Amino acid sequence: MNKAQLPSIESSRIAHSIGTALDRFIKNNQDQFAFASGELSQLLRDIALASKVVNREVNKAGLIDLMGAMGTQNTAGDDQQKLDVLANIRFTRALAKGGEVCALVSEEAESYVDLNNEGRYVIAIDPLDGSSNIDVNVSIGTIFSVYRRKSPVGTPIQEIDILQAGSDQVAAGYVLYGSSTMLVYTTGHGVNGFTYEPTLGEYFLSHPNMRMPADGKIFSVNEGPSNSFSKPVKDYLQFCKDSHYTARYIGSLVADFHRNMLKGGIYIYPATAKDPAGKLRLMYECNALAFIAEQAGGVASDGAQRILEIKPERLHQRTPFYVGSKNMVEKALSF
Ligand code: FBP
Numbered sequence: 001m002n003k004a005q006l007p008s009i010e011s012s013r014i015a016h017s018i019g020t021a022l023d024r025f026i027k028n029n030q031d032q033f034a035f036a037s038g039e040l041s042q043l044l045r046d047i048a049l050a051s052k053v054v055n056r057e058v059n060k061a062g063l064i065d066l067m068g069a070m071g072t073q074n075t076a077g078d079d080q081q082k083l084d085v086l087a088n089i090r091f092t093r094a095l096a097k098g099g100e101v102c103a104l105v106s107e108e109a110e111s112y113v114d115l116n117n118e119g120r121y122v123i124a125i126d127p128l129d130g131s132s133n134i135d136v137n138v139s140i141g142t143i144f145s146v147y148r149r150k151s152p153v154g155t156p157i158q159e160i161d162i163l164q165a166g167s168d169q170v171a172a173g174y175v176l177y178g179s180s181t182m183l184v185y186t187t188g189h190g191v192n193g194f195t196y197e198p199t200l201g202e203y204f205l206s207h208p209n210m211r212m213p214a215d216g217k218i219f220s221v222n223e224g225p226s227n228s229f230s231k232p233v234k235d236y237l238q239f240c241k242d243s244h245y246t247a248r249y250i251g252s253l254v255a256d257f258h259r260n261m262l263k264g265g266i267y268i269y270p271a272t273a274k275d276p277a278g279k280l281r282l283m284y285e286c287n288a289l290a291f292i293a294e295q296a297g298g299v300a301s302d303g304a305q306r307i308l309e310i311k312p313e314r315l316h317q318r319t320p321f322y323v324g325s326k327n328m329v330e331k332a333l334s335f
Contacts, residue, residue, distance in 0.1 A: 022048055022183065022194050022203035029189070039100045040171060040187070043121055043146065046098035048183060048203060050091045051142060051175040054128070055196060057086055058140065058177045067135050075110045075316050076281075081134045084108055087127035087142065095123060102149055103157045105315055107284055112162050112315065118154055121170075122147045122161050124284040129174075130252025139178035141254025145288040146171040162315070166287035166308035174254045174288065184210065184258070186295040212298035216264020216325045217245045220256040228273035232335040236268075239335070253280065257289050257323065261296060266324035266332060270303070278302070278320035283312055286321050299329040 009015050020028075026041045061067050061083060070080040088108035095101040095115065102119035105112045107126045123146055130140035147168055149161040173185025181196035183203050193207030219240040226234065240247075248265070250256050256267050269280050280286050290300030290307035300307040300323040310319065322329050 018197065018200075019204035019206060022205070025192065025194070025205055029187070039120055040146070042098055043095070043100040043123075044171065044173075044185065046094045046100065047091070047144060047173070047175075050094035051181075051183060052196065052201065053090050053094075054083075054087045054142065055175075055177055055181045055198075057090075058083060058134075061134070062137075074108050076107075078131065080108065081128070081131050083134050083140075084128045084131055091125055091127050091142070091144075102153070103161060105162060105283055107281060107316075112157070114157050120149055120153055122149050122164070124287065126281070126284040129254050129285065130250075133250070133252050138250060138252060139176060139255035140252050141177060141258075142175040143254060143285055143288050144173055145169050145284065145291070163312045165311050166282075166290055167306075169287060169291050169308075172288035172291040174258070174292070176254050176258050178255060178258075182206070182258070184261075184292065186292050188291075188295065191292050191296045210261060210296050212261050212293060212296040212325055213264030214297065214326045216260065216266070216328055217243075218248050218260060218263060218265030219245050219328075220247075220249045220260060220265060220267040220324075221269070222249055222251065223247075225272040225274060229270050233268065233270045233332075236332045236335045239331070253285060253289070257293075260324045261293070261298070264325045264328070266322065266328040268332065269321045271320045275318060277318040279318060280321045282307070282310055282317050282319045283315060286319055286323075289323055293323050297326060298324055299326050301329060301333055303333065 026044055030041050066082050070082050070085050072080045074080050088106055099117050100119045101115055101121045101123050103112050103114055103122045105124040126143040129143050133140055147164045148170055151158045151161050171187045176182045182193055184193040191210040193210055194203035195206035196203050271278050286307050293300045302319045322332055
């Protein structure tokens with residue numbers, strides 16, 4: 001076999017390209033950001049770093065006594081899981097150290113956390129989403145929204161800095177701690193997904209320019225409390241069944257959203273008798289996924305209006321949530 005026939009090392013399996021590292025991608029796309037001065041880039045790196053630490057803890061939680069409840073409750077009166085508290089500490093610490101974030105809204109904190117620095121950004125975060133799945137080794141996630149502060153830097157944090165509508169987000173994303181760990185985010189210029197390579201300790205671009213199929217055959221809803229669903233919601237679910245759609249519900253919003261993002265589908269958490277305003281929180285669960293859905297061609301609504309148009313009145317306010325493939329959500333809303 002002459003040299004010309006030998007497969008080139010470059011193109012051979014042993015030298016396969018592992019893709020663009022997250023750091024490199026952020027740097028290459030920095031000029032897309034409004035106010036591109038490296039601060040948002042650093043902020044995204046801080047989130048990525050904290051997510052690697054949380055990923056490490058989640059993976060070995062059963063070995064280091066990180067399973068189970070903490071014995072404390074969060075603002076909503078939900079029992080805090082040990083990993084909820086740990087993830088909140090890791091993200092808060094990383095963002096405080098980074099210095100780009102002046103205030104942080106978290107599911108695990110009653111009021112916003114003033115990080116006392118010259119940061120230009122405000123973060124709303126659900127440090128660990130899918131708490132009911134933590135102890136049973138089912139995919140869980142982190143959800144984050146990024147806003148620019150509105151009041152002058154160096155002055156006291158004001159309500160206008162915190163209670164911002166989703167349409168004011170400058171970036172949003174989620175981390176999925178699943179069979180592999182992924183970070184998916186947008187800065188308003190499309191959606192990109194990165195897969196974590198634990199042996200290199202780095203995220204690499206694996207899902208460039210993600211698009212949500214306009215149609216799908218998957219509906220994700222907890223039908224347990226369906227007796228108290230409104231008639232339009234019941235009728236739409238019956239339409240899904242009559243259309244032989246498949247029901248898939250993991251019970252971790254990030255995991256259900258991510259699947260529907262890739263395969264097409266709709267996730268619904270409507271108002272119920274137990275949660276007449278819906279269960280999910282607008283500022284640190286729905287706004288980020290609504291921004292990503294719309295950037296990927298999908299739709300996100302509270303049943304009456306775009307999630308991103310809702311002007312928040314309270315930190316932990318809840319909302320009904322209809323999100324997913326454009327034609328499916330529009331169909332659901334047509335009922
Ligand atoms: P947490 O952030 O407290 O986990 O709550 C949100 C959530 O767990 C979502 O991830 C999930 O989609 C939903 O609540 C599950 O609720 P239910 O158990 O009522 O179906």
